[in-house]
Amino acid sequence: MSCNIQMDLETVTGWIGQPHMVKKIEKTFGKEVANMQNYTTLGTPGFKLVKASDESERIDDDLQSRFRAGVGQLMFLIKHSRLLCPR
Numbered sequence: 001m002s003c004n005i006q007m008d009l010e011t012v013t014g015w016i017g018q019p020h021m022v023k024k025i026e027k028t029f030g031k032e033v034a035n036m037q038n039y040t041t042l043g044t045p046g047f048k049l050v051k052a053s054d055e056s057e058r059i060d061d062d063l064q065s066r067f068r069a070g071v072g073q074l075m076f077l078i079k080h081s082r083l084l085c086p087r
Contacts, residue, residue, distance in 0.1 A: 021077050029070050 006015045052058045059067070 018077060021073070025070070025073050025077070028073075029066075 004015075004017045004019060006017075008014070
């Protein structure tokens with residue numbers, strides 16, 4: 001995998017990004033999130049997670065696996081893509 005690095009000497013900042021990783025995530029999960037509402041906050045306002053009260057409310061193993069894979073890919077992207085600013 002490769003990273004794109006951009007430097008702005010005028011503002012003395014840099015950017016490290018991985019557009020190939022973003023495209024991979026879009027390709028894998030694009031249809032599932034295409035029509036979802038965008039928020040500027042970190043979480044959906046008013047949304048609460050609750051433990052399933054019985055087996056019929058649980059998410060099946062395949063969907064749980066896809067969710068974990070998506071979260072892992074997003075965490076990798078966040079960890080390895082960033083804005084570099086002077087201290």
